[in-house]
Amino acid sequence: MASEAGEAGARGSGSRRVRLDPERIVDALLELARREPHERLTFKRIGEELGVDATAMYRHFRNREAMTQAALDRLNRLSVEAGQAVPGGWRARLEAHLLATAELYLTYPALGAEGAVIDPAGPGDAAAVEFLLEVLHEAGLEGGALVRAYAAVSGFALSFSAAMAHEVMRGGEEEAGSEPWITSFGSAHLPDYPLLDANRDALFALSGMDVYRAGIAALLDSVERQGIEHAEADR
Template sequence: MSGSGRSQRGRLDRRVIVDALLELARTDPRSRITFKRLGEALGVDATAMYRHFRNKDDLTRAALDVLAGAAARDAAAAPGGWRDRLEAYLLRVAELSLEHPSIGAEGAVIDPVGPGDVAADEFILTELSAGGLAGDALIRAYAAISGFALAQSAALAQEVMARADAARDGSIPWISTFGAVDLSPFPLVSAHRDRLLAISGIEVYRAGAEAILDSIERAAAAEASRV
């Protein structure tokens, strides 16, 4: 690794550094990335990172921007109609967050603010417009999709970071245990206990995405009926 990194000394730039960060996040998913580790991977002194990024948040922002753009680009190529492509986008956001958990976990608190993120916004607005939404209804639907994707994909990544034995497929239980709580005062929780404990994080994500898209589809149909 260090040998290939040294060959990059002469062409070290922002994208080379971001690509190295994403590769480290993918291959070592439960480790927090530092400039020192990144410098070692690239075969350069850690201080070289500061010539391109102000701090680690700035670097993480750039990495999140790359992932946002990748999710939008992949989803745009998905077959089907506007709903199919939005569903593909939501699932791809989760997949990329789980693939790079130390980066994805930051997605709910660090705003990428870059061309990839803007491309994702444009993609969402384009597909919602294709579904027939406009004006306030369009912006509300955008907010629901964008907010859900960022928060829930970050939560899935956080779970991977927190558990050494976790698979990166969203299979961690949403509710791991009810502990020693007496469930008798909670008849519905008690009746559905086993099924609740069987729900995985990705199932929760998919259910939320489906509910949002169902709601958007109804809003689009209502808009069409008023035309």
Template sequence: MKRGRLDQRTIVDAVLELASREPQARITFKRLGEALGVDATAMYRHFRNKDELTRAALDRLAETATADARASTGDWRDRIERFATRMAELSLEHPAIGAEGAVLDPVGPGDVASDEFILEMLTSAGLSGAGLIRAYAAISGFTLAQSAALAQEALVRRDIARDGSIPWISTFGSVDLAGFPHVREHRDQLLAIDGLTVYRAGITAILDSISRSAAAA
């Protein structure tokens, strides 16, 4: 992974490549320097610390998801679904980065571009004012929190694929379900749910609500 000229974009490329190739490895400036063929101190000429670098990597994920959604076809709803799906996919692809999305705010051009995209799509749906901001908050908050949660689980569990297929409920253990008739009735279906199914169901519910609000407006 040796590079030529070292700049911020090259370093972020290297971070994301490492996070994808070695998902459980701790990314440090020393490890990055080895991958790039430079002294670790060279990183500090471009990023003050690891948090700043991680923010830049998160910003790249938002930039990529937004660009993919903008290039997609369909109405406002289809394109927001595409954006949300890509955010989850990218977080799972780079779990060491995606998991940090719950605690670090990128505050970069990619992040702002994603905000602009969501607001643009919701405006085209017919929302405005407080309703527009509420809808934005629901989409942004859910996408951020849940994609980070998917990444965190993929990060700590070395035995699973990074495709969102981790069971939402892995087991009911030794609990006697006789006293929980609804859980007992739907036990098999509940155990078949995975993390990405939960994520998509949440986005669908949010967009269903927004669609009703837009129609009423």
């Protein structure tokens, strides 16, 4: 009976049969995440988008988390492709990959908001880890230094990108990534904090993406210095 229900669900509300597979479901999930940035994605909503009963999707994904993993894995693959497409050395490719990660999370915020807590555990995820290790190794790192740099870069990119996506999910009206990093210091008497007071305009002008870019630059500067130090130590 469950099989019959699944077959019926895959036929949708009319007589035309809807062919479901994991790729098509992920396509629909991404389209909804882009079109409805403030909504949490559910089997029911995706079933409506595809014109099938939600139960039909359980033949391909055991639960919502498994479906989200597959979609995040797709985003990982796309961010790797963005990095690989950039000509030049390790730094240009790594920066492009990290910026693509944030841009994809902001394009599909309902997914991106979960990117730091759900492990995709798929080929796209493996490709992203391999890509990071590859460019960091090209920068001159190996062994423990390589793994620590991977942890710092990956952790920063995923957590910060997910946080920005979460801000979009909260319903901010600003363009994704342009939300102010600091909006107010409340009742604080700013002259009591002379450096803050002197730089207040520049601080208030910072957006979330400005902070993300600054973090990337600082991390990559550190990787570059470590690479130079390793090269000099080997001479």
